[in-house]
Amino acid sequence: MPTLPSHAKYAIIGAGIHGLSTSMHLAQKLAARGVTVGPGGTRIVVLDKTGIGAGASGIACGVVRNNYFQPAMRELMAHSVSVWESDADTYSYHPVGYMQISPEVMHAQVGTIYEQQKAIGYESVFVEGEAESMAYMKGLLSDWQARNITSVLHEKRGGYANNMASVRGLAAKARAAGVEIFEGVTVTGMRAAHGGGHIAALETSAGTLECDEIVVGVGPWINSIWTMLDLPKRIAIKGRDGRMNEGIPMWHYMALQEGTLGVDPDYQKTNDGAMPPVIHVDTDAPLHSDRDGALITDKLWGLYYKPDFHFGGVQGGAMPAPVERPADEVRVDPYGPKSPEFVVTDNFADMWTSALAFCQKRFEGQHGVYKKEPSGGIGCFTPDSFPVFDRFRENVYVIADSNHGYKMIGVGELVADELLGSPRALLSPFRFSRYAEGRLHPTSRSPFPWS
Numbered sequence: 001m002p003t004l005p006s007h008a009k010y011a012i013i014g015a016g017i018h019g020l021s022t023s024m025h026l027a028q029k030l031a032a033r034g035v036t037v038g039p040g041g042t043r044i045v046v047l048d049k050t051g052i053g054a055g056a057s058g059i060a061c062g063v064v065r066n067n068y069f070q071p072a073m074r075e076l077m078a079h080s081v082s083v084w085e086s087d088a089d090t091y092s093y094h095p096v097g098y099m100q101i102s103p104e105v106m107h108a109q110v111g112t113i114y115e116q117q118k119a120i121g122y123e124s125v126f127v128e129g130e131a132e133s134m135a136y137m138k139g140l141l142s143d144w145q146a147r148n149i150t151s152v153l154h155e156k157r158g159g160y161a162n163n164m165a166s167v168r169g170l171a172a173k174a175r176a177a178g179v180e181i182f183e184g185v186t187v188t189g190m191r192a193a194h195g196g197g198h199i200a201a202l203e204t205s206a207g208t209l210e211c212d213e214i215v216v217g218v219g220p221w222i223n224s225i226w227t228m229l230d231l232p233k234r235i236a237i238k239g240r241d242g243r244m245n246e247g248i249p250m251w252h253y254m255a256l257q258e259g260t261l262g263v264d265p266d267y268q269k270t271n272d273g274a275m276p277p278v279i280h281v282d283t284d285a286p287l288h289s290d291r292d293g294a295l296i297t298d299k300l301w302g303l304y305y306k307p308d309f310h311f312g313g314v315q316g317g318a319m320p321a322p323v324e325r326p327a328d329e330v331r332v333d334p335y336g337p338k339s340p341e342f343v344v345t346d347n348f349a350d351m352w353t354s355a356l357a358f359c360q361k362r363f364e365g366q367h368g369v370y371k372k373e374p375s376g377g378i379g380c381f382t383p384d385s386f387p388v389f390d391r392f393r394e395n396v397y398v399i400a401d402s403n404h405g406y407k408m409i410g411v412g413e414l415v416a417d418e419l420l421g422s423p424r425a426l427l428s429p430f431r432f433s434r435y436a437e438g439r440l441h442p443t444s445r446s447p448f449p450w451s
């Protein structure tokens with residue numbers, strides 16, 4: 001068992017993308033002010049019950065995009081993309097771009113995304129019309145054949161990063177800046193200060209750690225830390241009609257469905273031999289099985305994919321599946337592919353490989369090389385599926401990204417500023433009070449809860 005210090009100015013729970021990014025930026029910003037970080041100076045301690053990248057960050061598909069219907073999300077993502085770009089090698093970031101390929105029902109909304117990307121200087125191309133979309137896609141990938149597509153938004157920035165490589169890169173930079181990372185230490189409780197709301201110490205499997213400021217970046221485990229903080233499990237949300245909706249569960253889980261087609265990643269190159277952008281397709285054309293022709297769905301559906309050497313094939317996913325159980329009854333551990341409950345099933349494999357074949361002829365008849373290995377993992381979502389970045393109990397900063405936040409590597413930079421007393425406007429649309437005040441983000445027509 002590692003030996004913890006008795007006191008740290010900053011205690012960060014979770015060594016995923018957010019805990020590590022926050023710790024690194026905080027250490028760098030303190031150093032820039034002439035503060036010594038580390039033993040003997042200001043101590044920033046990261047605690048993880050398992051290890052670096054043991055949560056969602058270590059299994060994420062790694063897609064980095066700006067394509068969000070909510071203006072506040074787009075601005076936040078543009079900031080995060082600039083952090084990915086700032087050290088692409090260390091973060092193992094591949095700036096191949098990203099494409100949102102959509103049916104008519106989403107055309108107008110995606111058009112507004114394009115307009116607003118122009119307004120914030122985020123480079124993208126917007127193609128409209130069925131024939132024009134087909135021609136654009138065939139110009140990139142000659143075997144393109146997806147139907148019911150009437151627009152293509154091609155983001156020139158963004159792409160994907162390799163999950164464990166980027167968190168290890170962050171951890172190395174954090175350590176170099178004086179951050180201490182303790183692996184195998186579980187936070188088991190919070191000790192409130194006498195007569196005060198703030199938390200004076202963390203109870204851990206390695207003893208008590210007194211601290212001044214706490215940052216929570218525990219991804220899918222947020223519900224258990226929320227319980228330790230004694231925060232409300234049900235909340236009131238003011239709807240768009242001005243009426244209060246009482247008793248809404250604060251957290252719910254969904255199972256992310258992802259897998260890999262075991263082809264050579266080079267199999268998915270563009271017409272001119274380059275690595276293609278990450279492709280995301282939504283469509284309302286019926287989807288039939290590539291195995292036996294059976295109808296899989298005639299409702300709006302979607303998929304995303306990219307060739308990826310780290311996963312050893314063409315990797316991607318589809319819409320998440322709801323976990324029909326109250327958050328307190330969901331077993332988060334063992335997490336990810338080790339879970340006996342929340343790995344993808346053969347239904348996903350059939351759907352996703354058929355969807356690939358629907359999009360590109362080269363994938364027809366390839367379902368047999370789908371990698372039959374456990375994949376996918378659960379995520380913990382807020383009521384509106386958008387993040388909560390806020391301070392609770394006076395000194396506890398919660399980073400709850402609603403499970404689409406691997407791409408949000410820059411949030412740690414913004415949180416570090418807030419910890420040092422400088423509020424950041426990019427974070428203010430994500431305060432907890434938005435639910436009670438009815439300051440909700442607009443909702444899109446995408447079949448994905450996070451778009």
Ligand SMILES: Cc1cc2nc3c(=O)[nH]c(=O)nc-3n(C[C@H](O)[C@H](O)[C@H](O)COP(=O)(O)OP(=O)(O)OC[C@H]3O[C@@H](n4cnc5c(N)ncnc54)[C@H](O)[C@@H]3O)c2cc1C
Binds near residue numbers: 185217219377401
């Ligand atoms: C299959 C899958 C694919 C995804 N793909 C994408 C994608 O392509 N793009 C994207 O942007 N997002 C994606 N996401 C979402 C993204 O992975 C998460 O939103 C993000 O990684 C969360 O980061 P985090 O740092 O908050 O938490 P995590 O990475 O989950 O890290 C939390 C850490 O906290 C530790 N911990 C938990 N409880 C305690 C405790 N009590 N004491 C000590 N330590 C504790 C855990 O061990 C863990 O290491 C995906 C998620 C999944 C599951």
